Amino acid sequence: MATPASSGLKFLSNALATPEQLSTSSSSIDGVTPDLEASIRFAGALLTQAAGVLLRLSQDIIAQAIVTFTRFWIGAEGGSLRIYNVKDVSAASLYLTAKLSFQPTSPRSVLNVYGFLLSKQASPLWCINPDPYLESSSSSSTSSEHPPPNPETYILTEGEYQTRRAVLMRTEAIVLRTLGFNTHVALPHTISLTYLQTLGVAAPGVARRVFGHLNAALLSPQLLYVTHQPNALAVAAIYLAAREEGVKLVGSEWWEVFDVDREELGFLVVAMRSMEGFAERELRVWKGKGVPMTVEEVEEEIERRRKGVEEEVNGG
C-alpha cells in the first residue's frame, strides 16, 4: 500500500485516527459530553507525564505512553470513560510503553508512583489534589502552613499492591486488544532536531521552544499526535518556535521540503498556539475540585451536571 519511496519510512510514521474514529467516541456514545471528555483526557495525559517523570523515564517513553493513552479513547470501538478508569489506562499505557523500551520499569514502581500521584492529600497535581492553594504552597513563605503530606495517605500496602497489580495487568491486556496491538509510536522530537540542523538553525533557544511545543501538543484537545504525522508536527513546532524566538528561517516555502503543505502547517500552528489558553482554562475550571479519574467520579460529575441543568430549568 505504501509507495516504494516511503516503504522504509514506516518507523517514522504513525497510525492515524480515521475520520469515523474522530467523529464519535465510545465515551460520547455513553453520554459523556465532549468537553468533559476533553478535560478528563487532558488530566489523564498530565497524570501520565507526571508519573513518567517520577519514574525517571525518558521523555520519549512518556510521550509514546501519552499517545497510546490518547489512542485508547478514540472511536466508537475505543475505551469508554464510563467503563475504564482513566488512572488505570494511564498506568497501563506507561507500564506497557516502558516495557518495550530500553528502560523497562517494574509494576511495583509504577503502582507506588500512581498511589502517590492519585492521593487527594499528597498529590502535587492540581487536577487531582483539590487543595486550592496547591500552587502557592511551593513558595517558602507559606510552606509552614502546608506541612508535607502524611505518607500514610499514599503508601501502598502489600494487599493493595496485589489487587492493583492484577488491575494493571488486566488493563494492559485491554489496551493491547483495543489498539489491535498497534504499539508503535513515532515521535517528532528527533525529527525536529534533524530538520533544525538542515535549516541551519543553531540557536538553542529555538530547539528548547520546539520541544516545549511538541510536549505541549501531546496534551492537545485536538489530538494532534493521532491526526498528524510526526514530520508535520516537527515542522509546525519549528515554524512557531522560530517566530517566537525571532529567528529568521529561509525565505522560501521550506516546509514543503519536509513534505508538509501550507494548509496542514497553518492548522497545526494555530492548534499549537491555542494550547496555552486551553490549559489555563482547564486550570480555572477544575482547580479546587479535581478532575474525575475513575468511573465513579465520572458518574458523579455527570450526575452533578444533570442536577445543575435541572435546577437551572426549575429556577428559570
Next chain:
Amino acid sequence: MSSKSRWANEDDPETEAILAQRKREKEEKRRAKAEKQRQLEEQQQQQQQQQQQHQQSTSNYTDAPPPSKRRRLSNDHSPSHQPQPSKPNPDRPEENNHLLALPTSEWGPCRHVDNFERLNHIEEGSYGFVSRARNITTGEIVALKKLKLEPNSPEGFPVTGLREIQTLFESRHQNIIELREVVMGTKMDEVYLVMPFLEHDLKTLLDDMREPFLPSETKTLLLQIISGLDFLHGQWIMHRDLKTSNLLLNNRGEIKIADFGMARYFGDPPPPKLTQLVVTLWYRSPELLLGADKYGPEIDMWSIGCIFGELLGKEPLLQGKNEVDQVSKIFALTGPPTSQTWPDFRSLPNAKSLRLPPSSSPATTPATPPLLPRGKFPYLTNEGLRLLSSLLALNPTSRPSAKQCLAHPYFREDPRPKPKEMFPTFPSKAGQEKRRRRETPEAPKRGQEAPKLDFASVFGGAPAAGDGAEAGAGFTLRLG
C-alpha cells in the same frame, strides 16, 4: 543544397504544418486536463464541505480537527477522490512540488479468532502453536500462530510476545513474513498472529531432499534471506533466532524470515544487559557462547553463515550437544581464536576457563579471518568460501554486514542466482501430512539463567572429533 536533410530544414512548410498541428493538439490536451482538474477540485471541495457538515452534525465537538487532506479512508468517498498524483499544473507552478506521503496505517480492536476456521496443526515452536486456518469471510488460507502466554505472569503481557508483534508489524518486506493482524479468543490470554501460509520451511525441505540445492538455487535463497535481514537491521531490529526451520519457502521460490519470538530493537550504542541466551544452539555465535551481554546484529550474520553451510551440505553445520561442545565444534572448524583475529575475546566472561592449545604460528596469522578448510566445502567456489569464512569469523567485528554480503562477488559470478520463477517446487508437508520431527535443539527460553560454563575441556580431555555420527540422536541441552 539538395544534400541537406529534409528533417533539418526548419523552413519546410510541411514540417511546420506538422509541428503546428502537434502544438495545437498538445494545447488542447492541456486545456482539457486543466478543465478536468478544476472539475475534480470543485467536486473535492464540495465533498469536503459535505463531510464537514456531516461531522459537525454528528458531533458538536467543534475542536475536532478536519481530517487530514491526504488521507481519504472512509468507504463513502468515490475513487476519484483519491489524492491526485502531482500533475503539472500550468496555472500554479508553485504547487508542482511533490510531497511524499508517509505510509499511514490505522488501528482498531482485535477481531475474534472465530473469524478463522482451523484446518490442521503445523508445528509447535518454542513460542507457540502454529496451525493452518481458513479465513471464513475471504476463504484465504493463513497460518495462525497462538502465542504461549502464562496466565499469571508477573510482568503482564510477555515482552517477547509484544516485541514479536511490534517488530513484525514494522517489517514490511518481501522476504519477511507479513503479520496481517492479531486476533484474540474469548479469554484475554488467547492471542493469535495471522500470517500468510507458506508451504515449506527450509529445514523440513532440506531433510526430505536427496541432494542439496544447486549452487544457483543456493544463491537465490541466500540472497533473499540476506536482503530480508538487511531490511531488519536497517530498522534496528535483531532477529536473534535465525535458523533453517524459521525460514519459510513458498512454491514460487520466495523465502521469508519468520518467528520473531526472540527479535528486539537494538541501538547504537547497544542497549545494556542484553540476554545472552538467544539463538538456537547450533546457530549461536561464539561471542554469545562465551557470555557477551553486549552484542549487535553480527550475531545474526553468524547464523547466516551457519545457514549458508547448511544449504551447501544439507546438514546443520555445527551440531553441538551443549554449549561446551558447540564451542569446540566451532573452533574445530575455524581454528582457535588468536589475539590477532579476535583481540577482545579474552575479556568475555566465559573465556577465562578456556585453555587454548599453544598457537602454532602466532607471528604469521593475518588480522583478517583465515579461510575455512577447503576440504569441508569441496563444491564451493573461492568467492563462496571467502564469503562463508567471513560470515563465520570468530571476531564479530570481522563479519560483514548484511549490506556488504549483498554486494559480495559470490553472487555475481557464475552460476548466477536462479530466477525465482525457475525455482523447483516440492510437495508440501505442512499442507496436510504430519511432518517428521527431527531432534533439533530449541531456542532458549526467556528468563533462564545463563549457565556458567566451563570450557576447560574444549581442547583438553574430550577431543572435538567424531561429529556427524551422533548427530540428532538423544540430544539434550545441558544447562548449568
